[in-house]
Amino acid sequence: MLTAIISIGLLAAALGLVLGYASIRFKVEGDPIVDQIDAVLPQTQCGQCGFPGCRPYAEAIARGEAEINRCPPGGEATINALADLLGKEPIPLDEERGTTPEEPLIAFINEDICIGCTLCIQACPVDAIIGAAKQMHTVIRDECTGCDLCPPACPVDCIDMIPIPKKLDDWVWDTPKEKLIVEPAS
Amino acid sequence: MAEFALILVSTILVNNFVLVKFLGLCPFMGVSSKLETAMGMGLATTFVLTLSSATSELANVWLLEPLGIEYLRTITFILIIAAIVGFTEMVVHKTSPLLYKVLGIYLPLITTNCAVLGVALLNVSENHGFLGSLLYGFGASIGFTLVLVLFAAMRERINAADVPEPFRGGSIALITAGLMSLAFMGFTGLIPG
Numbered sequence: 001m002l003t004a005i006i007s008i009g010l011l012a013a014a015l016g017l018v019l020g021y022a023s024i025r026f027k028v029e030g031d032p033i034v035d036q037i038d039a040v041l042p043q044t045q046c047g048q049c050g051f052p053g054c055r056p057y058a059e060a061i062a063r064g065e066a067e068i069n070r071c072p073p074g075g076e077a078t079i080n081a082l083a084d085l086l087g088k089e090p091i092p093l094d095e096e097r098g099t100t101p102e103e104p105l106i107a108f109i110n111e112d113i114c115i116g117c118t119l120c121i122q123a124c125p126v127d128a129i130i131g132a133a134k135q136m137h138t139v140i141r142d143e144c145t146g147c148d149l150c151p152p153a154c155p156v157d158c159i160d161m162i163p164i165p166k167k168l169d170d171w172v173w174d175t176p177k178e179k180l181i182v183e184p185a186s
Numbered sequence: 187m188a189e190f191a192l193i194l195v196s197t198i199l200v201n202n203f204v205l206v207k208f209l210g211l212c213p214f215m216g217v218s219s220k221l222e223t224a225m226g227m228g229l230a231t232t233f234v235l236t237l238s239s240a241t242s243e244l245a246n247v248w249l250l251e252p253l254g255i256e257y258l259r260t261i262t263f264i265l266i267i268a269a270i271v272g273f274t275e276m277v278v279h280k281t282s283p284l285l286y287k288v289l290g291i292y293l294p295l296i297t298t299n300c301a302v303l304g305v306a307l308l309n310v311s312e313n314h315g316f317l318g319s320l321l322y323g324f325g326a327s328i329g330f331t332l333v334l335v336l337f338a339a340m341r342e343r344i345n346a347a348d349v350p351e352p353f354r355g356g357s358i359a360l361i362t363a364g365l366m367s368l369a370f371m372g373f374t375g376l377i378p379g
Contacts, residue, residue, distance in 0.1 A: 003253050003254075003255060004253070004255045004258055007249060007253055007255065008255075008258055008261070008262065008265075011245070011249065011262065011265065012265055015265060015266070015269040016269075018269065018273065019269060019272050019273060019276075022272075022273050022276045022277070023276060026276045026277055026279065026280035026281075027280075028279050028280055028283075
């Protein structure tokens with residue numbers, strides 16, 4: 001009885017050690033720089049940079065085939081972060097690629113006008129629009145990345161880009177516009 | 187030499203594991219709808235089955251029999267098979283990403299292939315010895331791959347054929363498998379006398 005427990009236990013432990021060693025020895029490493037660049041990009045998957053998504057753009061930057069200024073949704077912050085990461089000089093955004101919105105926007109479908117053509121569903125890179133043929137469509141707010149790809153696809157112009165609506169749990173006071181501390185009169 | 191050749195012919199054709207011994211039927215029905223996946227599955231199974239057959243035999247001779255714990259055979263063999271499958275997956279992932287992509291999900295699925303355990307247990311009960319077990323496992327997996335690929339090719343044809351409504355899908359596949367099994371039983375005639 002004891003022999004059985006010990007021997008099977010030892011066999012299992014030995015096999016476990018072999019597997020553990022193998023997982024270190026045969027570890028598959030991705031290209032770390034691509035992962036880092038991809039983490040900086042805003043993941044809108046909008047394709048405004050000319051690549052079919054953020055990951056391919058990150059790969060192109062890593063290969064040195066693309067400049068770092070082709071991401072309108074990320075804007076200046078992304079360019080600065082990329083320049084920092086890659087040790088390059090920050091350069092202004094390539095205006096041909098589009099402009100950075102003042103604040104983050106998401107798509108909103110005016111459901112009274114929507115005819116249920118499914119064209120915007122096909123245009124959406126992150127599957128944030130739900131609906132079926134000849135049924136009203138709507139946008140899942142949490143999934144929408146504000147990539148601006150669906151408004152051009154809509155044949156009846158029922159999609160608007162709106163600022164993200166404030167909810168109770170993410171509402172904050174506006175930052176004060178005037179100085180709160182009045183300089184003491186001398 | 188003649189004995190080894192006999193083992194090979196016997197496992198591939200006469201005692202085919204899928205169609206005569208009816209082992210490993212789940213992957214046989216499950217991954218045979220496309221020719222490419224069938225080939226991938228066959229390839230992965232060949233590798234694992236050959237290796238696990240030999241290793242199980244070693245474990246049986248060097249560990250189980252000296253300690254007198256043959257009753258733990260099944261659990262030991264399952265342990266070894268699972269470890270080999272995991273190891274194979276890691277090695278293939280590292281050395282050949284292309285092959286890893288082709289095999290994909292089929293590699294881990296082999297753990298639950300009953301033919302793999304069946305071969306290991308039959309090795310013991312039929313006293314094949316180390317080389318014999320190696321060949322037995324290899325032959326069994328070649329036989330498995332052969333019928334899997336044949337069956338997948340047939341199913342691709344059947345999909346395009348005009349099958350009567352009640353027989354479509356799984357039913358016609360099972361009927362085809364039965365007919366193939368009948369045909370393979372004909373190989374029994376290869377045994378002289």
